[in-house]
Amino acid sequence: MKYAVAIHGAPYSSQAAEHALDFMDALFASGHTVERVFFFHEGVYHGLNGQVPPQTQHNTDLQPRWADLKNQGVELGICISSGLKRGVVDASEQQRYELPSLTLANDFQLVGLGQLIAAIEASDRYIEFPA
Amino acid sequence: MKRYLFIISRAPYGSNHAFEQLEAAMVAAAFDGEVHILLRDEGVWCLQIEQNGAAVAQKTLSKVLSALPSFEIEQLHACERSVTSRGVGVSPEISVGLLSLTQQTQLIGESDIVIGGQS
Numbered sequence: 001m002k003y004a005v006a007i008h009g010a011p012y013s014s015q016a017a018e019h020a021l022d023f024m025d026a027l028f029a030s031g032h033t034v035e036r037v038f039f040f041h042e043g044v045y046h047g048l049n050g051q052v053p054p055q056t057q058h059n060t061d062l063q064p065r066w067a068d069l070k071n072q073g074v075e076l077g078i079c080i081s082s083g084l085k086r087g088v089v090d091a092s093e094q095q096r097y098e099l100p101s102l103t104l105a106n107d108f109q110l111v112g113l114g115q116l117i118a119a120i121e122a123s124d125r126y127i128e129f130p131a
Numbered sequence: 132m133k134r135y136l137f138i139i140s141r142a143p144y145g146s147n148h149a150f151e152q153l154e155a156a157m158v159a160a161a162f163d164g165e166v167h168i169l170l171r172d173e174g175v176w177c178l179q180i181e182q183n184g185a186a187v188a189q190k191t192l193s194k195v196l197s198a199l200p201s202f203e204i205e206q207l208h209a210c211e212r213s214v215t216s217r218g219v220g221v222s223p224e225i226s227v228g229l230l231s232l233t234q235q236t237q238l239i240g241e242s243d244i245v246i247g248g249q250s
Contacts, residue, residue: 006246041151082151113158121133121162126244 002033004119007043009131011062012054016129017046021065023127028072036075036119038111040082042131047078047088049105063105070107077111077119078104134165136242139174143192144184149177152247153195160203168199169230169238171210178209180222197224210235 005024009016024034039046046062053061070076078088083104089097090104104110120126137156141148153168160166170177177192184191199207211229214221221227230238239245 008247040155041148079151081154082147085147113155114162116155117159117162117164120244126246128246130247 001124002035002122003027004035004038004116004123004126006038006040006116006126006128007046008041008128010042010045011051012060014042014131016043016131017062020129021062021069023129024069024074034069034074035123036077036115037069038116038119039076039078039108040116040128041079042086043129044078044083044086044088047076047083047105047108047110048103050103051105063107066105067107075111076108077115078108079116080110080112083110132162132164133243134167134241135159136167136169136239136245138169138171138245138247139177140170140172140247142173142176143182144187144189145173148247149174149192150190150195153192153199155246156204157202165206166204167206167208167238167242168204169208169210169235170227171213171235175209175213175217175219178214178219178221178225178227180220182222193222193225196227197222200226208235208238 005020007016007020011017066076087103089099089102090110091102094102137152139149139152143149156166156168182191182193207227208230209227211231
């Protein structure tokens with residue numbers, strides 16, 4: 001089946017992303033596909049570049065896992081409306097608002113809320129991972 | 132198009148959650164989805180009469196709710212128990228139906244997509 005996945009929790013203050021990534025690993029292992037991952041509410045902070053993961057005995061760096069997903073062809077869409085006000089900006093928004101730097105991490109892209117609805121409409125299942 | 136239910140369970144103004152949920156609901160409606168909104172738990176404070184979002188530099192949520200029909204969202208529901216237990220005075224400008232827990236279960240069951248159910 002085809003899934004639309006939404007993440008509402010911020011990195012390191014919520015386990016939303018870890019749960020979503022593990023869930024998607026299980027989906028792929030079972031032959032399912034993911035139409036799009038949509039980051040909404042505080043979940044947009046996953047798209048910030050320059051994150052330094054905490055140094056623990058466990059590998060908690062999420063960015064390589066997002067990169068793997070992107071390399072598998074899954075779009076990582078950051079809600080532009082939630083993202084801009086929290087400082088997640090790409091090159092064109094940086095230019096538009098004359099901001100000092102772009103902050104969107106590689107592998108992510110800013111998309112409208114319509115892309116959440118479009119992904120849901122194109123999928124068999126929608127699952128969200130709250131904060 | 133699918134039938135959407137957006138649940139708002141957080142208080143207005145304390146976070147952006149309620150407003151962002153409403154934004155998403157309006158987009159779903161613009162895509163011709165059948166959109167329902169359910170306010171429950173602290174989310175029922177969005178209905179409170181005489182709100183003034185301007186005092187905290189935000190839009191007044193009760194005004195946004197009263198304008199939902201112009202965004203093609205006719206189905207606004209609230210948890211009756213949440214409203215009465217908090218003594219929320221519902222703004223007369225808002226058209227909202229109060230639902231029992233059983234009716235909410237039914238509403239969720241009848242929806243294809245539930246967004247913001249637990250947060």
